[in-house]
Amino acid sequence: MKGKTLSILTLFLILYIIFPFYWQISTSFKSPDEMFKKPPSIFPKSLYFRNYIEVFTSGRPFGRYILNSFIVSSSTTIASILIGSFAAYALSRSQFRGKNIFLGGILGLAMFPQIAILSPIFTIFRKLGLLNTYAALILPYTTFSLPLSIWILTNFFKDIPVEIEEAALIDGCTPLQVLRRVIAPLAAPGVFTCAILVFIYAWNEFLFALTLNTRDTMRTITVGITMFPGLYEIPWGTIFAASTLVTLPLIILVLLFQRKIIAGLTAGAVKG
């Protein structure tokens, strides 16, 4: 009896969580006639692929948006992990003066309202000729993903026994060699988790992408999608076809690596 209520409750929650997402996919396969019909049909009557064709032919460089997002997100991921892993290693291995201030700064950065640096970044980047370049997004994204990278990686580094490196140090390795030859291979799973989370963050970011890269060929996908609405009507079918194309890779990533993602998301937060 108790198990039954629980199952019903769970089912209801799954519906609440999944339905809006399902609705987007379902709408993307509906013809205009079916979309604007009362009552709405839960399943599309037939699969209408015109919306998907329209995504690429409506005059917006959708392929380019995806390419831009991909370049920006992967560069951010690499930069963030590279810079972050050094800091994380030092944080996990030693006590040094200023460590707590640094940690406080990282925490502050995680809560930072991005609007507070929008005008200076825009002004400075304009002077440097950086607007409408990939670097314009990679630079702030790397900065704001550092707390995430440093937290996750510090936690993974902490789990690696110090004795292994002590031995390597006695054998005459420098800390840099220890990091590269001993720690890096052992921390690979942590680095992978970190990479997924940073990539998703960069892929989904909107405010900087909207304001710093305004040339259509330099827009990323999150901004690109908001450009589909025309002057007089909103092409819902096209928007949802585009949305589905953009979110599907993320959903697949999430389903494949859900354990790693959950571990990464909750790393540090619980331990304080």
Place this chain on the structure above:
Amino acid sequence: MGVARKKTYYYFILPSFLTILLLAVYPVFHCVYLSLHTIDLKLPHVGQVFVGIQNYRYLTGDGRMWRALSNTFLFTGGSVALELLLGLGIALLMHRRFRGRGLFRASVLVPWAIPTVVAGMMWAWIYHDQYGVFNYLLTKLGVVDGYIAWLGTTKTAMFSLILADVWKTTPFMALLLLAGLQMIPHELYEAAKIDGAGCFARFSRITLPLLRSTILVALLFRTMDAFRIFDLVFVLTHGGPGNSTETMSLYGYKYLFSYLEFGYGSALAVVTFLWVGLISTVYILVIRRIGR
């Protein structure tokens, strides 16, 4: 530990330190500097005119700013409170063993992974005043009499915004709380059961006290995240109708990039920053006191 090795660790910190200094700390000061000027990008030949605290003086009498501030607080309070309740429920559910738990856990991650902009579009269609499935369901269930323009009236727009945000961000809350639940030793519950403690007593005497610090940390992160909300509002209502859903970030953005007034826009940004600083300091003080 050798001095040389300790020095190496400083070099390890340096890249992160410099990145943060150049791209986050310095810009904040630059933002304060800009906020002390009148800068109209529509009139580039005028350039930057130093005006001291004039922008801030104007700000205290700016009704639209106060409206945006109270909207931001309303949105933050409403969505974070709902997320905590729902997130706690989901976490407690996920903590139990049942068939399909793996599926449930995976589905919880879906809203988290979807870009907020896309989630916004999705909800805009769900809330549609004529063809939205939300209206359809509610009329079918008899909750409302006729179709409502959820995003189009001042009474319902903020509520609709909060509901969409709760959908998108509860998973994060639930996962954090679940991680906290899993740290509570199982023996405590066993012992309490033997002592005859009921379901409710076990929850209020064991779960809640031991989960307290996790809840606070989760609240801290979600509050700061909700306070800077931009993309969801931008897509769903653009602050409307009649500025009833305009948040601080959106108002600042409009001054910067629609009105192109970088001086006053920067002042708005500085104020938002100060509020975030104030709220997070209060949180951290509370967390510290409880941790002791």
